[in-house]
Amino acid sequence: MQRKLLLLPILLFLLSEASAQSTLSVEYIMRDPKWMGVFPSSPEWSEDGKQIFFKYNLDGDPADSLYKIDLANPTQISKVHWAEEKALARPQSDTNADQSLRIYRKDHQIILEDLKKKTSTTLFEWHEPVSNLKFLANENRIAFNSGGNIYVFDRASKSTTKATNISNGNKPKEKADDKAGFLESENLQLLNVVRERKEAQEKSKAYRESIREGFDEFTYYTQGKNLSNLQLSPDERYATFSIFTPASNKNTAVPNYVDASGYTEDLNARSKVGNSPSKVEIGIYDLTRDTVYFVTTSDLPGIKDLPDYVKDYPEKTWEEKERALTLSSPTFSPDGKKAIVQIRAFDNKDRWIAELDLETGALKTLDRQRDEAWVGGPGVSGWGGGTLGWLPDNQHIYFQSEATGYSHLYLLNVASGEKKALTSGKFEVFDPFLSKDKKSWYLTTSEVDPGERHFYKMPLMGGAMEKLTSMTGNNAALLSPDEKKIAIIYSYSNVPAELYVQDNKAGAKAQQLTSGQSEEFKAYSWREPQIVRFTAQDGAQVPARLYLPEASKKNGAAVIFVHGAGYLQNVHKWWSSYFREYMFHNLLTDLGYTVLDIDYRASAGYGRDWRTGIYRHMGGKDLSDQVDGAKYLLAEHGVTPGKIGIYGGSYGGFITLMALFNHGDLFTSGAALRSVTDWAHYNHGYTANILNTPEEDPIAYRRSSPIYFAEGLQGNLLIAHGMVDVNVHFQDVVRLSQRLIELGKDNWEMAVYPVEDHGFVEPSSWTDEYKRILKLFNSTLLDKQQ
Structure with a gap:
C-alpha cells in the first residue's frame, strides 16, 4: 500500500504532463516558411494609379517574383512577365x-x-x-x-x-627651366631634320594655344583620392563633392570549414570596435572663379567638447581637441542659392545641421542636437541619413530631432533661425514626405499607441494631423502617383501581412486584395498575445507580450524571450519579424508554459530615454527588466519559483548569458543563440555608440561583457552559434567556452551550425536548434515539483 502511495504523485505528474499537448511541433513550425502561405511585400504603383505591383510567389518559385493587381479587376492576381518588368524599370531617373x-x-x-x-x-x-x-x-x-x-x-x-574639369590623378609638375641642355642643343645643331621637327611641334603648340581665346582651362586634380557624391547646384554656380579617406583598420577573418572547394576558406569580415575614423571632406568647385576649396568645420559650437564619462577617469589627462567628423553631401535649396550640411561627430554625441556659405566654405550652425549617450532615433539615425530637406520657399528646412525626448518633425527658417515643431507628444514620427502639390505632409506615427502605426496627413506649416488609416496594427502605406489612393501592407499580431487599398481620405474603408494564408496555417488558432506593462525596480512601466496557457494545462513553468538587435520593437500589434519564435511561443503555451516577451530598455518605439537606457552598461537596465519580468510572473501569474527559463538570439543571446551568469537564483536554464560574449570584439558602428571605445572607456566594457561573469553560471546553459557568422563571430563563443572549461563548469553545452551565418537559413538548422531549446526547458523546468 505504501509503494502505491509513493507512485501516485508520479503517476499524477505524468498524466498532467501528457494532457498538455499541442498540434504543433518544432519540426512542423520550423519548416520552410512557404508552408505558411504567400505574403506580399514591396508594393509599387503603376504610373496611372490603376495597378499595384508587389513581390509575391503564387507559383512556388525559388524566390518571390513581381505580381500585379488591376484595380478594375481586384480579384485577379497575375504574374508580371519579365519583358513587362524590364519595361517598367526606370534606372537613373x-x-x-x-x-x-x-x-x-x-x-x-x-x-x-x-x-x-x-x-x-x-x-x-x-x-x-x-x-x-x-x-x-x-x-x-x-x-x-x-x-x-x-x-x-x-x-x-x-x-x-x-x-567641371576634374582629373583623378596628380597635378603635372611645372618644368623648372625650358632651356635645352647640352646634349639637346648639340643634337639640334647637328641634325637638320630633328631641328625642323622640333620647330614644327612648337609652332603647332603655339597655334593651339592661340585659338583657345586666352582661356587657360582649370583642372582640379584629386591626387588619387576617392571622390564621390559629385553634384551640381540647381543654379549651376557650384559643384560639390566628397573626398573619402578610409581608415586602415584591421579586418577579421571568419573561417568557412564547409566551402565547396573542400578547403577551409577565410571570409573577410568587419573590424572590431575602437577602429580609427575614416575622413570625409566636402569640396566646393566654384564654376565661375575656377577654384576648389573645402568646407571648414573648426567653428562648429562644441566641436571640442569632452563627453561626460571622462569624470570616471580622473587619473587620465584628456586632450581638448577637435573631434573627428563625418559630413553629409550638401542639400541644395530648390533655387540652388543656399545649401545645408549635416555633420556628425564620430563619437555620435553631436549632430549639427548648418548652412553652408558656398562662396567661402564656412558653416553657420542652424541646429545642434547633443546627447551624452548617442544621437539617434527615427529619422535621426545614420551617417548622413535621416529626414532632411528644403521647403519650396527656399527659406525653410525640415528635419527630425529628439529634442523633446521623442523623434518629431521640425521646420527651421534659415534666415531668422526660428525653429518650429510640427509634431509633438509622447510618440514618434516615421518617414515624413511632402505631397506633390507641396501643401501638405504625409507621415506615419505611433500617436495612437506605441504598438500601432498609422498614416496621417498634415498642413505644410503645421496643424492638426488627419488620420487616414483605421485598421488596428501596422499600416505600411504607399500613396498612388495621383495621391487619390493608398496601398497598404497591413498585418496584426496573429495575422501575417496582406495587401489592401483604400481611398486617400479619413474614414475610408480598406479593401483587402490578397489572402495568402495556407489552409494548413489557418487550421491552427494562433494566439493574440496580451500586451501588458509591469513595474520595473526603478518605477518604469515595461511593455511586454504575454502568452497565458489554459488553466487546465498550466504547469507553473515560464519562458522569457529576449528579442535581438537591442534597438528593435517586438511588443506591438502587428505580425512579428520573429514569426518562428512567435509560433514557438504558441507551442510552449499549448504545453502549459507562460511566455513573456519584453521590450526591455534600449528597445525601439518608446523615445530617447528608453533608447539610451543601456548607455555604458549593457546588461544593466536591459537585464534588470528581464529580472523584474520574471518577478512579475511569479507574483501575478502563478509561476513556480525555480521554473523560469530564458532565451534569445544575438542581443537576446547576450542578455541570456548575463541572466544566467548574474541571476542563477531566478533563471534555471537558458539558451543563448548567436550571442555576443565580449563587446570589445563586436563592431564599431553599433558598440561605440553605447559603450564608447574599450581604449577610452574600459569600465563600460568590463561591466557589460558576459565573459567576465562566467563564474556565476549556476543553471543550465545551451549555447548555439553558426560557424560562418560574419556579424557575431563564432570566435565569441569559442572564447567563452574556453573560459567555462577553465572555470570547471559542466552544466552547459554547445551546438554549432557549420553552414549558418548570423541569420539561419536552413530549416534543418532551425529545427535542430529549437528542438534543443525545447528539450532544455522540458528537462530542466518541468521536473520541478509543483
Whole structure:
C-alpha cells in the first residue's frame, strides 16, 4: 500500500504532463516558411494609379517574383512577365518640380517623358556610363555625371557642355627651366631634320594655344583620392563633392570549414570596435572663379567638447581637441542659392545641421542636437541619413530631432533661425514626405499607441494631423502617383501581412486584395498575445507580450524571450519579424508554459530615454527588466519559483548569458543563440555608440561583457552559434567556452551550425536548434515539483 502511495504523485505528474499537448511541433513550425502561405511585400504603383505591383510567389518559385493587381479587376492576381518588368524599370531617373516630366536613361539614350501627355522623346545619346541625372532650376537644362565629371544638356539648343574639369590623378609638375641642355642643343645643331621637327611641334603648340581665346582651362586634380557624391547646384554656380579617406583598420577573418572547394576558406569580415575614423571632406568647385576649396568645420559650437564619462577617469589627462567628423553631401535649396550640411561627430554625441556659405566654405550652425549617450532615433539615425530637406520657399528646412525626448518633425527658417515643431507628444514620427502639390505632409506615427502605426496627413506649416488609416496594427502605406489612393501592407499580431487599398481620405474603408494564408496555417488558432506593462525596480512601466496557457494545462513553468538587435520593437500589434519564435511561443503555451516577451530598455518605439537606457552598461537596465519580468510572473501569474527559463538570439543571446551568469537564483536554464560574449570584439558602428571605445572607456566594457561573469553560471546553459557568422563571430563563443572549461563548469553545452551565418537559413538548422531549446526547458523546468 505504501509503494502505491509513493507512485501516485508520479503517476499524477505524468498524466498532467501528457494532457498538455499541442498540434504543433518544432519540426512542423520550423519548416520552410512557404508552408505558411504567400505574403506580399514591396508594393509599387503603376504610373496611372490603376495597378499595384508587389513581390509575391503564387507559383512556388525559388524566390518571390513581381505580381500585379488591376484595380478594375481586384480579384485577379497575375504574374508580371519579365519583358513587362524590364519595361517598367526606370534606372537613373528624375522628375521635375511639378512631376509632369521625367528623364531617364535606357541603353545609350537619355529619354524625356511627358507624364501628362504620355509621350517620350530621345534627347541625346551618351555612350559612357551615366549617373545622377537631374533637372536643374532651369528645367530646360539637365545635369548628369559621366567619367568623373558633370555635364549639362540644354534642351533648347540641344547641346551638351562639360561643367567641371576634374582629373583623378596628380597635378603635372611645372618644368623648372625650358632651356635645352647640352646634349639637346648639340643634337639640334647637328641634325637638320630633328631641328625642323622640333620647330614644327612648337609652332603647332603655339597655334593651339592661340585659338583657345586666352582661356587657360582649370583642372582640379584629386591626387588619387576617392571622390564621390559629385553634384551640381540647381543654379549651376557650384559643384560639390566628397573626398573619402578610409581608415586602415584591421579586418577579421571568419573561417568557412564547409566551402565547396573542400578547403577551409577565410571570409573577410568587419573590424572590431575602437577602429580609427575614416575622413570625409566636402569640396566646393566654384564654376565661375575656377577654384576648389573645402568646407571648414573648426567653428562648429562644441566641436571640442569632452563627453561626460571622462569624470570616471580622473587619473587620465584628456586632450581638448577637435573631434573627428563625418559630413553629409550638401542639400541644395530648390533655387540652388543656399545649401545645408549635416555633420556628425564620430563619437555620435553631436549632430549639427548648418548652412553652408558656398562662396567661402564656412558653416553657420542652424541646429545642434547633443546627447551624452548617442544621437539617434527615427529619422535621426545614420551617417548622413535621416529626414532632411528644403521647403519650396527656399527659406525653410525640415528635419527630425529628439529634442523633446521623442523623434518629431521640425521646420527651421534659415534666415531668422526660428525653429518650429510640427509634431509633438509622447510618440514618434516615421518617414515624413511632402505631397506633390507641396501643401501638405504625409507621415506615419505611433500617436495612437506605441504598438500601432498609422498614416496621417498634415498642413505644410503645421496643424492638426488627419488620420487616414483605421485598421488596428501596422499600416505600411504607399500613396498612388495621383495621391487619390493608398496601398497598404497591413498585418496584426496573429495575422501575417496582406495587401489592401483604400481611398486617400479619413474614414475610408480598406479593401483587402490578397489572402495568402495556407489552409494548413489557418487550421491552427494562433494566439493574440496580451500586451501588458509591469513595474520595473526603478518605477518604469515595461511593455511586454504575454502568452497565458489554459488553466487546465498550466504547469507553473515560464519562458522569457529576449528579442535581438537591442534597438528593435517586438511588443506591438502587428505580425512579428520573429514569426518562428512567435509560433514557438504558441507551442510552449499549448504545453502549459507562460511566455513573456519584453521590450526591455534600449528597445525601439518608446523615445530617447528608453533608447539610451543601456548607455555604458549593457546588461544593466536591459537585464534588470528581464529580472523584474520574471518577478512579475511569479507574483501575478502563478509561476513556480525555480521554473523560469530564458532565451534569445544575438542581443537576446547576450542578455541570456548575463541572466544566467548574474541571476542563477531566478533563471534555471537558458539558451543563448548567436550571442555576443565580449563587446570589445563586436563592431564599431553599433558598440561605440553605447559603450564608447574599450581604449577610452574600459569600465563600460568590463561591466557589460558576459565573459567576465562566467563564474556565476549556476543553471543550465545551451549555447548555439553558426560557424560562418560574419556579424557575431563564432570566435565569441569559442572564447567563452574556453573560459567555462577553465572555470570547471559542466552544466552547459554547445551546438554549432557549420553552414549558418548570423541569420539561419536552413530549416534543418532551425529545427535542430529549437528542438534543443525545447528539450532544455522540458528537462530542466518541468521536473520541478509543483
